[in-house]
Amino acid sequence: MVFHLVLCRLRPEITPAEIESLMRQTRTQLLKVPEVKTIRCGQRIGEGDWDFFVSLEFESMEKLGLFSANPITRRHRDEMLLPNVEQHSSHDFELEPGKDPRHS
Numbered sequence: 001m002v003f004h005l006v007l008c009r010l011r012p013e014i015t016p017a018e019i020e021s022l023m024r025q026t027r028t029q030l031l032k033v034p035e036v037k038t039i040r041c042g043q044r045i046g047e048g049d050w051d052f053f054v055s056l057e058f059e060s061m062e063k064l065g066l067f068s069a070n071p072i073t074r075r076h077r078d079e080m081l082l083p084n085v086e087q088h089s090s091h092d093f094e095l096e097p098g099k100d101p102r103h104s
Contacts, residue, residue, distance in 0.1 A: 001037075001095035002058045007050040009087040019043050019052065022084060026054055029076045035063040050089075054081075057095070064092065 010019065026041045037057040044051050058064045067073055081088075 002061055002064050003093040003095050004056045004058065004064055005091045005093070006054045007089045007091075008052040008054075008081070008085045009049065010051040010084055011086050014051075014084055018084070022052065022080060025080055026076065029072060029080070030054075030056065033067050033070045033072050035059075035067040035070070052085075061092075 014022075023041050023043070027039055030036055030039050035058055037059060039054070039056050041052070041054045056067070058067060
């Protein structure tokens with residue numbers, strides 16, 4: 001099982017209403033991609049470096065690759081996420097103890 005985490009620093013002009021819309025649209029659009037097992041997104045509470053996150057779970061690295069190449073994913077990234085983000089950082093984690101991530 002693979003956990004994919006994207007941390008985002010939003011542009012300063014983004015309003016709370018726009019963040020709410022981004023959260024709704026992220027869930028709605030990315031759940032249409034068949035490889036996604038679960039999705040969560042949220043906004044920061046209090047002070048910190050990252051304002052917004054998206055986390056997704058996949059059965060394997062192969063499924064994550066298919067997700068990344070999917071036109072829905074690309075459109076969401078290019079039209080919704082990137083126009084609202086100053087900086088982002090992506091991280092992948094293996095969720096099954098003892099499993100070699102190369103074989104996920």
